[in-house]
Amino acid sequence: LAGDPTVGKTALAQLFRSDGTHFQKNYTLTTGVDLVVKTVPVPGTGDSVELFIFDSAGKELFSEMLDKLWESPSVLCLVYDVTNEQSFTNCSKWLEKARSQIPGTTLPGVLVGNKTDLAGRRVVDMAQAQAWALGQGLECFETSVKEMENYEAPFHYLAKQFHHLYREKLEVFQALV
Template identity: 90%
Template sequence: MVKLAAKCILAGDPAVGKTALAQIFRSDGAHFQKSYTLTTGMDLVVKTVPVPDTGDSVELFIFDSAGKELFSEMLDKLWESPNVLCLVYDVTNEESFNNCSKWLEKARSQAPGISLPGVLVGNKTDLAGRRAVDSAEARAWALGQGLECFETSVKEMENFEAPFHCLAKQFHQLYREKVEVFRALA
């Protein structure tokens, strides 16, 4: 049984639900923050995720970062050397989806020379009548960027675990590939 540790950057525009997603994941669905509080700087959420069919687990250190440009200089230091990325947008806000490109570029610049596994998460699917971002468009963009794509409603506690389980599995796969490389060298 192996326990790995991965630094996960949670990125996206303000008010897309990054903090709510991290908090509800940490509490296994027991805690939904009803009032919005702007994240200033960074919050850290830690949770261990079992990797199916392996007996192994990945401890995700989820760095929930401020979405405001005002705090972007501070992010450079805090975002150094990420292992996985969780990009979040609001399905009712097309600009938040369009800005995922800049968040992805910023995150990848912190991990030069390595492939940064990640997921794209469309949040607030409970607001279906106000949807502005088509699921197929988001999925196509994510695939083009090498990201897995998920949709969730943190408020309704729907599908909030899947992105993090996917990240743990992706990170574990990278670990397995490195182990195989070292075995081949021996």
């Protein structure tokens, strides 16, 4: 998970881990990285993947630590706050940082606009976010962690993408044998 501070990365990861049973109202700023692990079934395959979700701090202060922890990410979840234009704009920076860890390789991912429950304060339009995500090869989702809406969809999509990458690598390996 990557994105600016206070966009809801930790809330999203914690709600997903708890299957929607735990929305924590008060959070402390993530320092460094928190790890959330969850097994997710991949629809239509009979397989499951174990997602290791690194909930990374959004502060630039922790940037050097992130470089070490972000070595070779498999999939990416960029999160922004739909009421904060700058958090959306900064997704370009976060995407570039993640992709720089695996040059020459495709990094499947999602763009997640959080806090849709604050509709009256929205400044980032869904169409704008979708257009940007499409241009970057990302799938776009909107969520309200507070209202527990659509919080699972980005992770299920990422699990499917990870499974697809795994199957491709397995086929290449089997062809060599």
